[in-house]
Amino acid sequence: MKDPTVRISGVAKRYGKVEAVKDVSFALGEGETVALVGHNGAGKTTLIKLMLGLIRPSAGEVRVLGQDPATGDFSVRQRLGYLPESVAFHMALTGRETLAFYARLKRVDVAWAFQLFDRVGLSAAAADRPVRTYSKGMRQRLGLAQALLGQPRVLLLDEPTSGLDPALRRHFYDLSGELRAAGTSILLSSHALTELEGQTDRVVIVNEGVKIADGTLDSLRSLAQLPTRISVKVANDGSAAKWTSNGARWKETGRQTLEAEVAAEDKVAVLKQVTSDPADVVALHVVEPTLDDLYAHFLDMRKAAQ
């Protein structure tokens, strides 16, 4: 990876006796979208705060755009966008006043900033209403607008899609796709794993403050060697007897419904066999291991190791 925009090396953070983060290292490349995945309290927000320089690491080093965010020059923060988890604003101010306030702090032209309302899908009428009256979705849009001020090179988004409706979520991922294309590094923390599929280049899984997996979805999949689930609704009960080869063990899960878990390398052969006589098959589902399964797998592996 050439010149990562964010690099975290051997970072630990203790709050009194509690170790929120233990010896975590990873890097964020230019134009890369990385998902930071973990339970609530796994250390995701702590890591993001470390990258923002809001807290200082107890050990290790954090570098954002080449500088230490806690002690370095504030100019780094002009190219940094942050959307906190459940973002809060000053209730009495309107959306427009709020965005203007943040734009001034970031030395961004206020007129340019107002174009962001359009980009995040906040209407002009809504922008002139006090934030007090906003719905959760509108607040999140305003939060996204402020994060996009100054065309950031690094975007840190803490649970950006929690509590958003599906349409808004899609809009959000469209936006993040545009930004990625423009070379912005995006780190998004989440525990809604399934929706991250296809949206991220890499996944970093943290648990209890420790990084337990880091890689592309495909590489994590092959590492985990999770089976693919094939579920078939058959036309008549006897047909399954024919499909015994390739080590696929078929289980009856419902009326005329059979399911088998097959390893990734056997998948094609099994499918070929199942579909050899189209008359046998009424319906066919192939379920690849989801991010949820992967996550559970890595957690279990870690538990087993302890």
Added chain:
Amino acid sequence: MNNILTVAAKEIREGLRNRWVVATTLLLAALALTLSFLGSAPTGNVGVNQLDIVIVSLSSLTIFLVPLIALLLSHDAIVGEMERGTMLLLLSYPIGRKQVIVGKFLGHIAILCFATVFGYGAAAVALVVTGTEIDAASWSSFLVMLGSSVLLGAVFIAIGYLASALVSERSTAGGIAIGIWLLFVLIYDMALLGGLVAAGGHALPAGLLDTLLLLNPTDVYRMLNLGSGGASALSGMGGIAEFAGLNALILIAALAVWTLAPLALAASVFSRREL
């Protein structure tokens, strides 16, 4: 500097929006007008300058009210924003924590300044409109009273920030604010009075009394406004003021120290605080 002004402007706008400015201005104006008209009733029109009476009543009012307003404005400034989550976002911006505090301070001072000048100014305007003659000395005392009232407010805004930076919950900051108000406005003077009575008429060493008066910003304010000029004779503070060797400059400096020290302390506590 830009950042400081941006934060100050935001505080003022918020103050206007949530009616803080209007409420405090109206409150001060209503009380000032009431006092200036009621206050003139017992003295009639014999000899005493009307504005001096207003200064005496308004100063006494200020000692109770302005610290209270200042603490109400300030105790929430840091811990409240942390609790609501707005501080987290603000500090991710290219702005220093000292700039945040100083910006908020300027904004809150502006709100208090507006309320004092227009609220108390209303009383002076009312006197002028009703055709009272006011001499130059009284006018200058009145201006000193206005200025020092804002300064007294600044003291308690700074103290409020310190409380706000130290605690981790809003309600704690609120409790501390009430405690500070009670201490400086009521308890301290009662204890001092008790001490003087207990001394049984023996004169306290002048240096000790000076120090004790300087240790309470409301006493400093009282000395500044009631200790000299036409007001001293009316308020009975002239006796103490002559006894204590404190001139106006020392008193103003004391108020400035009372403002800057808590403010600097608040900034340093806040800078070291982890979110």
